[in-house]
Amino acid sequence: MNESSDPRPRLRDRIAGARRGFWVWRGERPFWAGLFTLAAGLPIIYFPYVRLTPAGIPLALSTTAGASSLVIGILLIVLGISLWFHHQARLFAGVAGMLLALASFPLANFGGLFIGLFLGLVGGSLACAWAPPDADDAQPAAPLPKQAAHGRGTRER
DSSP states (O other): OOGGGOOSOOHHHHHHHHHHHHHHHHHTTTHHHHHHHHHHHHHHHHGGGOEEOGGGOOEEOOSTHHHHHHHHHHHHHHHHHHHHHOGGGHHHHHHHHHHHHHHHHHHTHHHHHTHHHHHHHHHHHHHHHOOOOOGGGGSOOOOOOHHHHTTOOOOOO
């Protein structure tokens, strides 16, 4: 059977189409803000419930921060997902993410040992700064006039 007569798209073409679709999807929403905010919740949840043994010395961070770190971490994960799928609420999610990250400092073992605190502040800031793309941005820019493109002035004599 000849490759050109195969009606199914090749694997490489399907992967390229999926990547293009992901790029378009990612460009229409605050993707990196959602990723940072979602990632901020993970260390905040993780550290109070794990037993660390650096150099054979047991280190337990299990304190009364367990319940508050679970709540703060889950809320940050939900806010990160909502930034991806409901980007109209980006301002609320950004401000709430920054406030939760700041609240995790005293309530959840220094904000997940500063990792969750930092990621939450960056994600919330990115969410507040993101603006949806305009319809005008999709159109290509007009080419420069020929004289201006060559470095010549456009003033008339």
